[in-house]
Amino acid sequence: MKVPVPLQLEVKVVTTERAKHFYNAQEIPVTLYGDEEEWQLWKGRSDPVLHIELRRWADLMVVAPLDANTLAKVANGICDNLLTCVIRAWDLSKPLLFCPAMNTAMWEHPITARQVEQLKGFGYTEIPCVVKKLVCGDEEVHGVAISEKDPGVSRACGSHRGLKWSCGCDFCILPGFME
Numbered sequence: 646m647k648v649p650v651p652l653q654l655e656v657k658v659v660t661t662e663r664a665k666h667f668y669n670a671q672e673i674p675v676t677l678y679g680d681e682e683e684w685q686l687w688k689g690r691s692d693p694v695l696h697i698e699l700r701r702w703a704d705l706m707v708v709a710p711l712d713a714n715t716l717a718k719v720a721n722g723i724c725d726n727l728l729t730c731v732i733r734a735w736d737l738s739k740p741l742l743f744c745p746a747m748n749t750a751m752w753e754h755p756i757t758a759r760q761v762e763q764l765k766g767f768g769y770t771e772i773p774c775v776v777k778k779l780v781c782g783d784e785e786v787h788g789v790a791i792s793e794k795d796p797g798v799s800r801a802c803g804s805h806r807g808l809k810w811s812c813g814c815d816f817c818i819l820p821g822f823m824e
């Protein structure tokens with residue numbers, strides 16, 4: 646995974662437990678948070694709650710890729726892990742970009758379009774997926790557009806203060822603009 650970060654950006658990564666199967670945590674060059682950190686941090690009243698700290702800290706959130714499972718959860722307000730809790734608690738005055746990615750068979754199920762529209766209705770920005778080869782080996786899959794040359798990425802970046810980003814794995818990244 647490459648996360649080219651302009652000097653004035655700080656990035657934190659939130660992962661789901663399932664997503665951990667797809668990357669080596671040692672290769673992530675920024676702070677990585679998962680459900681374990683969420684539950685370790687809070688021991689008693691007045692302790693910080695990680696998903697609230699993260700939603701407060703971040704200026705912008707990118708969910709990349711957004712898989713079918715998390716898409717369905719977010720569309721329905723479910724928040725049963727760190728990632729979906731940050732999204733559920735997200736300050737809607739800040740941008741949230743999402744990049745759906747799934748096999749074509751899942752993408753073409755009618756519920757996908759409905760749920761993507763639901764997220765757009767919340768004010769989130771879709772970075773449309775591109776057709777490419779994913780881990781299942783299928784050619785016809787809808788993956789994350791990873792280059793600012795992809796029209797969806799350049800359009801979304803253009804409307805969010807010129808942010809440029811790139812990734813290739815299952816995470817959300819939370820860039821915070823440093824003071």
Ligand SMILES: Cc1cc2nc3c(=O)[nH]c(=O)nc-3n(C[C@H](O)[C@H](O)[C@H](O)COP(=O)(O)O)c2cc1C
Pocket residue numbers: 661662663664711712713714715746747748751779780781
């Ligand atoms: C090898 C493999 C690849 C997968 N790729 C995708 C994918 O690209 N998109 C998707 O929506 N689900 C994919 N899945 C299914 C998700 O991993 C599964 O729904 C999982 O429960 C998602 O959990 P999470 O949303 O908590 O990360 C894949 C599963 C496997 C075993």
